[in-house]
Amino acid sequence: xxxxxxxxxxxxxxxxxxxxxxxxxxxxxxxxxxxxxxxxxxxxxxxxxxxxxxxxxxxxxxxxxxxxxxxxxxxxxxxxxxxxxxxxxxxxxxxxxxxxxxxxxxxxxxxxxxxxxxxxxxxxxxxxxxxxxxxxxxxxxxxxxxxxxxxxxxxxxxxxxxxxxxxxxxxxxxxxxxxxxxxxxxxxxxxxxxxxxxxxxxxxxxxxxxxxxxxxxxxxxxxxxxxxxxxxxxxxxxxxxxxxxxxxxxxxxxxxxxxxxxxxxxxxxxxxxxxxxxxxxxxxxxxxxxxxxxxxxxxxxxxxxxxxxxxxxxxxxxxxxxxxxxxxxxxxxxxxxxxxxxxxxxxxxxxxxxxxxxxxxxxxxxxxxxxxxxxxxxxxxxxxxxxxxx
Numbered sequence: 001x002x003x004x005x006x007x008x009x010x011x012x013x014x015x016x017x018x019x020x021x022x023x024x025x026x027x028x029x030x031x032x033x034x035x036x037x038x039x040x041x042x043x044x045x046x047x048x049x050x051x052x053x054x055x056x057x058x059x060x061x062x063x064x065x066x067x068x069x070x071x072x073x074x075x076x077x078x079x080x081x082x083x084x085x086x087x088x089x090x091x092x093x094x095x096x097x098x099x100x101x102x103x104x105x106x107x108x109x110x111x112x113x114x115x116x117x118x119x120x121x122x123x124x125x126x127x128x129x130x131x132x133x134x135x136x137x138x139x140x141x142x143x144x145x146x147x148x149x150x151x152x153x154x155x156x157x158x159x160x161x162x163x164x165x166x167x168x169x170x171x172x173x174x175x176x177x178x179x180x181x182x183x184x185x186x187x188x189x190x191x192x193x194x195x196x197x198x199x200x201x202x203x204x205x206x207x208x209x210x211x212x213x214x215x216x217x218x219x220x221x222x223x224x225x226x227x228x229x230x231x232x233x234x235x236x237x238x239x240x241x242x243x244x245x246x247x248x249x250x251x252x253x254x255x256x257x258x259x260x261x262x263x264x265x266x267x268x269x270x271x272x273x274x275x276x277x278x279x280x281x282x283x284x285x286x287x288x289x290x291x292x293x294x295x296x297x298x299x300x301x302x303x304x305x306x307x308x309x310x311x312x313x314x315x316x317x318x319x320x321x322x323x324x325x326x327x328x329x330x331x332x333x334x335x336x337x338x339x340x341x342x343x344x345x346x347x348x349x350x351x352x353x354x355x356x357x358x359x360x361x362x363x364x365x366x367x368x369x370x371x372x373x374x375x376x377x378x379x380x381x382x383x384x385x386x387x388x389x390x
Contacts, residue, residue, distance in 0.1 A: 001120075001124075001127070001128065001131060002119045002120060002128075003176070004115060004116070004119035004177060005116060005119060005120065005128045005131055005132065006131070007172065007173070007176045007177055008112055008115065008116055008132055008135075008177075009131050009132050009134065009135035010135065010169075010172060011071075011075075011112065011135075011169045011172055011173050012112070012132055012133075012135035012136045012139065013135035013136070013138060013139040014139065014165045014166070014168055014169035014172070015075070015078075015108070015136075015139065015165070015166065015169055016135065016136045016137070016138070016139025016140040016143060017139040017140075017142060017143045017146065017165055018082075018139075018143065018161065018162035018163075018164075018165030018166055018169075019139075019140070019143060019162065020139060020140050020141075020142065020143015020144045020146070020147060021143045021144070021146050021147035021150055021158045021161050021162055021165075022082070022143075022147065022158045022159060022161075022162045023143070023144060023147065025147060025151045025155055025158050026043060026044060026098075027040045027041065027043065027044065028155060029094070029155045029156070029159075030043045030091065030094060032155065033090065033091035033094070035091050039091065042095065043094060043095055043098050044098075045340070046095055046098045046099045046102065047098045047099065047101055047102040047105065048102065048336060048339060048340050049099070049102065049340065050099040050100070050101075050102030050103050050106070051102040051103075051105050051106040051109075051332075051336050052106075052333060052336040052337060052340065053102075053103075054102070054103045054106045054107070055106045055110065055329045055330075055332050055333045055336065056329060056330075056333065057329075058070070058106055058107055058110035058111070058325075058326075058328075058329040058332075059110070059325040059326030059327075059328075059329050060326075061107060062110065062111055062114060062325050063325065067111045067112075067114050067115040067118075067177075068111075068115070068173060068174070068177045070107050070110075070111040071107065071108050071111040071112050071115070071173050071177070072170050072173050072174045073104075073107060074103075074104040074105065074106070074107025074108035074109075074111065075104065075108050075166050075167075075169055075170035075173065076104070076166070076167070076170045077100060077101070077103060077104025077107065078101045078104035078105055078108065078166050079104075079162075079163045079164075079166035079167045079170060080163070081097045081098070081100040081101040081104065082097070082101060082159050082160075082162045082163040082166065083159065083160055083163035084097045085097035085098060085101070085159050086156040086157075086159030086160050086163070087156070106329075106332070109332055110325075110328050110329045110332055112132075113132075113313065113316075113328045113331075113332070114323075114325050114328050115177065116128055116129065116132055116313075117313070117314075117316065117317035117320070117322050117323075117328070118317075118322050118323065122314075122317070122318060122322070122380060122381040122382065123263050123380055123381075123382075124263060125262070125263065125313070125314035125317050125318070126258070126259040126260065126261070126262025126263040126267075126270070126310050126311065126314045127256065127259035127260060127262075127263055128259075129259065129262075129309070129310045129313045129314055130255035130256050130258060130259030130262075130306070130309075130310045131255075131256070131259070133255055133306075133309045133310065134252055134255050134256070137248055137251060137252045137255070138252060140248070141245065141248050141249075141252075147161075192319070192320060192321045192323075194326055194327070197319050197320050197327050198330075200319040201372065201375055201376055201377075202267070202315040202316075202318055202319040202376050202377070203315065203316060203319035203320070203327065203331075204372055205271060205312070205315060205369065205372035205373045205376055206271075206311075206312035206313070206315040206316045206319070206331060207312075207330065207331055207334040208334070208365070208368055208369050208372050209271055209274075209275070209308050209311075209312040209369050209373075210312055210331050210332075210334040210335040210338070211334040211335065211337060211338040211365065212275070212278075212308070212338065212362070212365040212366050212368075212369050213305070213308050213309070213312075213335060213338065214334065214335035214336060214337065214338025214339035214340075214342060215338035215339070215341065215342030215345075215361075215362055215365055216278065216282060216338075216342065216362040216365070216366075217278075217305055217308075218335070218338070218339040218342075219338060219339040219340070219341070219342030219343040219346070220342045220343055220346040220358070220359075220361075220362055221301075222343070223342075223343035223346070223347065224343065224346045224347060224350060224358060224359075225240065225243075225285075225298075226240045227350075228285070228286070228355060229243070229291075229294070232286070232355060233288070233289075233290070233291055233294060235291050239291050239294075239295070242295060243294060243295045243298040243299075244298065246295055246298055246299040246302070247298045247299055247301050247302035247305065248302065249299075249302070250299045250300070250302030250303055250306075251302035251303070251305045251306045251309070252302075254302065254303050254306035254307075255306050255309065255310065258270065258303075258306045258307050258310055258311075259310050262307075262310050262311045262314055262380075263314075263380060264380065265380075266378055266379045266380050267311045267312075267314055267315045267318070267376065267380070268373050268374075268376040268377070268378055270307045270310065270311035271307065271308065271311045271312060271315070271369065271373040271376070272369075272370050272373045272374065273304075273307055274303075274304040274305070274306070274307025274308040274311065275304070275308065275366040275367075275369040275370045275373065276304075276366075276370065277300060277301070277303055277304030277307070278301055278304035278305065278308065278362075278366055279362070279363040279366030279367065279370075280363075281297050281298070281300055281301040281304065282301075282359045282360075282362045282363045282366070283356075283359060283360055283363040284297055285297055285355075285359055286354070286355035286356045286358075286359050287356070312331070313331070315376070316328060316331050318381050338365075342362070345361060346358040346359070346361060346362070349361055
């Protein structure tokens with residue numbers, strides 16, 4: 001595995017740990033300013049909204065500054081805004097700092113994925129993406145538990161811990177990622193105009209998969225499922241944590257085998273298989289009446305999440321010729337859009353109709369993913385940097 005992939009994985013781990021530490025205390029810290037629950041939730045939404053707003057410009061920023069500089073600056077913006085949020089004297093200050101953090105987060109995410117895709121040949125993109133995602137998942141699993149301990153020091157302590165972790169990650173990126181985007185060979189692949197990339201069915205299928213993942217995994221699952229556990233199953237919130245942990249463990253274990261599958265068998269069967277698994281789990285979930293089948297379904301969902309966490313990103317790299325930049329930014333926007341709209345839509349459907357209709361909305365998106373992926377070209381693009389076999 002190239003050095004860039006390993007360094008990016010370490011950076012992803014640091015970012016995920018810090019973010020996981022902050023998540024449990026962020027709404028509580030906002031509430032201590034005497035604001036409503038809606039205003040406290042807006043602190044979380046401001047981060048996601050600014051990520052979405054700045055993403056269209058990330059391609060140009062990368063073109064002007066290069067991938068390493070964009071990623072380092074983005075990480076430092078999140079670090080400094082997090083530290084400043086910890087010193088927030090008012091709710092308005094906190095809200096603005098979280099918005100600035102979203103800008104830096106978008107810069108980091110797009111530039112990191114751009115460098116990742118450009119650093120490996122097509123035949124390694126699945127495994128490289130799986131390795132990168134592993135760093136995020138392991139950090140994300142440990143972060144909340146560590147955050148609960150750090151919060152015992154004070155509500156502002158997690159903000160400063162997050163800032164320190166990000167400063168470490170940014171320093172690692174600055175020191176070890178020496179090559180800029182224009183210095184990275186895309187393994188013999190020709191660059192493609194943006195219009196061609198957008199018309200490529202591989203890119204469209206990947207974007208739809210990103211929208212579905214944002215809607216279901218990042219959005220609806222995290223917002224609606226905890227309520228389902230307490231209201232429909234009549235269980236405590238601890239069971240939500242157990243179910244989410246089982247899903248994360250299965251996904252982490254599956255990432256490397258799935259990455260090899262993506263790089264050898266192809267992107268198309270991985271996307272279709274992941275969408276089938278996730279869609280089936282979602283439509284089955286509201287029919288569970290006890291907690292253990294619920295936990296089992298969430299664990300299986302982790303396998304589908306591993307497929308949809310690797311194959312779509314590899315497909316973006318295939319469609320863009322390994323250059324990333326604006327195509328990666330568009331792909332990221334689809335994921336962020338799903339994460340913002342998904343919880344709101346699912347919550348409305350659950351209130352207006354039923355749990356089945358709410359989870360069915362997520363399943364419907366996966367059906368669209370399957371339809372698009374079904375017409376993708378089979379196999380894996382050849383590594384043009386190596387001589388073709390006679």
